[in-house]
Amino acid sequence: MAKAHVYKRDHINTDEIIPARYLNTDDGKILARHCMEDLDTQFLKKCREGDCIVAGDDFGCGSSREHAVWSLQGARVGAVIAQSFARIFYRNCINCGFYPIELPDAVNLIADGDQIDIDYQAGVIHNRTQNTTIHFKALPDFALEIVHDGGLLEHIQKTASK
Amino acid sequence: MGMTITEKILARAAGRDHVEPGDLVDARIDIIMCHDVTTPPAISMLKAKGLDRVFDPDTIVVTPDHFQPAKDIQSAELLKRLDTWAKEKGIRHYYPVGRAGVCHALLPEQGHIRPGEVIIGGDSHTCTYGAFAAFSTGIGSTDLAAAIATGTLWFKVPATMKFVLNGRLGKGVYSKDVILEAIRRIGTDGALYRAMEFVGPALKGMSMEARMTITNMAIEAGGKNGVIGFDEITRAYLDEHLRDKKNYTVFESDADAKFVSVETIDCSTLEPMVAMPHLPSNGKPIGECAGLAMDQAYIGSCTNGRIEDFRIAAGIIKGRQVKIRTIVVPATPTIWRQCIDEGLAQIFDAAGCVFSAPTCGACLGGFMGILAAGERCVSTTNRNFVGRMGSPKSEVYLASPATAAASAIEGTLTDPRKYL
Numbered sequence: 001m002a003k004a005h006v007y008k009r010d011h012i013n014t015d016e017i018i019p020a021r022y023l024n025t026d027d028g029k030i031l032a033r034h035c036m037e038d039l040d041t042q043f044l045k046k047c048r049e050g051d052c053i054v055a056g057d058d059f060g061c062g063s064s065r066e067h068a069v070w071s072l073q074g075a076r077v078g079a080v081i082a083q084s085f086a087r088i089f090y091r092n093c094i095n096c097g098f099y100p101i102e103l104p105d106a107v108n109l110i111a112d113g114d115q116i117d118i119d120y121q122a123g124v125i126h127n128r129t130q131n132t133t134i135h136f137k138a139l140p141d142f143a144l145e146i147v148h149d150g151g152l153l154e155h156i157q158k159t160a161s162k
Numbered sequence: 163m164g165m166t167i168t169e170k171i172l173a174r175a176a177g178r179d180h181v182e183p184g185d186l187v188d189a190r191i192d193i194i195m196c197h198d199v200t201t202p203p204a205i206s207m208l209k210a211k212g213l214d215r216v217f218d219p220d221t222i223v224v225t226p227d228h229f230q231p232a233k234d235i236q237s238a239e240l241l242k243r244l245d246t247w248a249k250e251k252g253i254r255h256y257y258p259v260g261r262a263g264v265c266h267a268l269l270p271e272q273g274h275i276r277p278g279e280v281i282i283g284g285d286s287h288t289c290t291y292g293a294f295a296a297f298s299t300g301i302g303s304t305d306l307a308a309a310i311a312t313g314t315l316w317f318k319v320p321a322t323m324k325f326v327l328n329g330r331l332g333k334g335v336y337s338k339d340v341i342l343e344a345i346r347r348i349g350t351d352g353a354l355y356r357a358m359e360f361v362g363p364a365l366k367g368m369s370m371e372a373r374m375t376i377t378n379m380a381i382e383a384g385g386k387n388g389v390i391g392f393d394e395i396t397r398a399y400l401d402e403h404l405r406d407k408k409n410y411t412v413f414e415s416d417a418d419a420k421f422v423s424v425e426t427i428d429c430s431t432l433e434p435m436v437a438m439p440h441l442p443s444n445g446k447p448i449g450e451c452a453g454l455a456m457d458q459a460y461i462g463s464c465t466n467g468r469i470e471d472f473r474i475a476a477g478i479i480k481g482r483q484v485k486i487r488t489i490v491v492p493a494t495p496t497i498w499r500q501c502i503d504e505g506l507a508q509i510f511d512a513a514g515c516v517f518s519a520p521t522c523g524a525c526l527g528g529f530m531g532i533l534a535a536g537e538r539c540v541s542t543t544n545r546n547f548v549g550r551m552g553s554p555k556s557e558v559y560l561a562s563p564a565t566a567a568a569s570a571i572e573g574t575l576t577d578p579r580k581y582l
């Protein structure tokens with residue numbers, strides 16, 4: 001079970017997820033220490049391993065920095081559930097083996113602090129707090145394959161060795 | 163059914179006769195742009211995965227820009243990794259510090275951008291090159307790594323939105339104002355997953371430099387790519403700048419190509435625009451925001467750091483003194499030299515501006531002009547998110563070089579038309 005940290009906001013951008021001033025490194029551990037820093041200075045204190053971020057539309061807009069995904073992965077965020085994602089961020093998530101969950105109306109279906117379970121296979125979120133079952137549209141097959149393999153390069157490695 | 167420029171380029175790159183929006187294609191990549199923030203991680207990933215190879219070194223163009231010359235030890239390590247790799251892999255098109263410039267200004271200027279080609283870069287503003295009737299888009303480090311190693315990437319063919327730019331730009335109004343108006347109308351995700359194609363008579367009055375300002379900011383509307391058709395202005399620029407591989411294919415959108423939407427902007431009635439904090443879509447005509455006190459003016463970046471921009475800014479600043487910290491950063495060494503040769507550097511210096519060597523630096527809050535808490539900057543860059551140029555409590559106001567220059571003189575947001 002994971003706790004949901006809900007940000008009722010659209011356009012949360014990569015500068016907020018990992019500010020550009022920290023891009024002088026690609027060390028995931030360092031990046032993790034600044035995850036979401038410009039959005040919520042308390043985030044890292046609140047977030048336990050496997051917790052989820054829930055947000056409005058256009059999550060991850062702005063810079064192409066994959067550092068944003070690495071900092072989320074480094075901070076052990078379990079998943080991001082957003083009403084929609086910015087294109088490059090969405091693609092980066094898949095390439096890093098980090099499942100981006102697109103869920104219309106997410107910020108109204110999940111409240112801050114709710115306990116949720118995600119079944120990626122079935123495309124279902126069980127909201128234990130509100131006792132609801134929420135369906136989301138699973139990734140297309142080819143993207144799912146990349147996520148399953150652990151990321152794009154792992155996928156290339158695997159397909160090359162076939 | 164006809165195809166748009168974007169569809170035609172992706173079809174060619176995928177070896178297909180026809181594609182439609184939504185199709186997934188494996189596209190051959192013609193040019194891969196590599197800089198100091200996103201490429202070193204890509205190199206490390208390739209090494210770690212035992213895929214340490216370069217599919218075709220001649221498709222790769224390397225320039226450090228974000229933190230060059232190195233601003234601290236960590237960025238020095240990034241630059242070193244990039245440098246070692248470029249040399250080890252025999253990258254011919256490598257621009258080391260001294261020759262390096264802001265990527266999206268440098269690549270066209272050095273003749274690496276050709277119509278009809280597919281260009282990717284580990285940088286969201288890679289969409290800039292679409293001004294040359296090319297397909298170009300930004301990607302992250304893993305995609306970059308995959309493209310370096312395999313020479314191909316998958317793409318979902320985007321549907322195209324059409325933007326008709328009618329009329330002619332008035333005095334003191336520039337292509338920056340046009341794109342700020344377009345983003346104001348559709349929002350920062352108005353073109354999500356879409357291609358933005360710009361057409362119309364107003365383009366005839368715009369140089370390639372001015373057009374690049376428009377396609378540069380396609381990503382600020384969420385667009386996958388921005389594109390402008392080929393014409394005599396494109397040809398003249400290419401004749402001057404292309405070095406090798408002077409052949410290219412010109413694609414045009416068919417008369418019966420399908421556009422998901424059409425937005426018309428009357429450039430004749432447009433006013434100078436300023437995008438207020440903290441979104442590029444918060445555009446306001448200067449009349450509604452003039453007088454707001456600023457602490458810094460920044461003229462530079464891949465959006466507006468080209469020679470034409472400095473000519474415009476210097477024209478306004480000449481013979482006057484700036485009232486606020488004003489940082490002027492030519493985007494490439496060539497532009498830097500032109501600024502000196504044309505006497506623009508002297509004008510900026512005499513007015514009390516900082517005239518810097520090429521770098522991204524302050525545009526992304528890296529170095530060379532960081533904002534303190536509570537400070538406001540009028541900037542010719544493309545993004546005004548929270549903390550973009552420094553403290554999360556600072557504010558960035560996006561504007562044209564003319565508006566930034568006029569504002570530098572008065573110390574407040576200022577309509578440039580009174581200085582023209």
Ligand code: SF4
Pocket residue numbers: 227228264265266285287463464465521522523525526543544
């Ligand atoms: S000038 Fe600014 S927007 Fe352009 S590439 Fe550099 S950091 Fe990015």
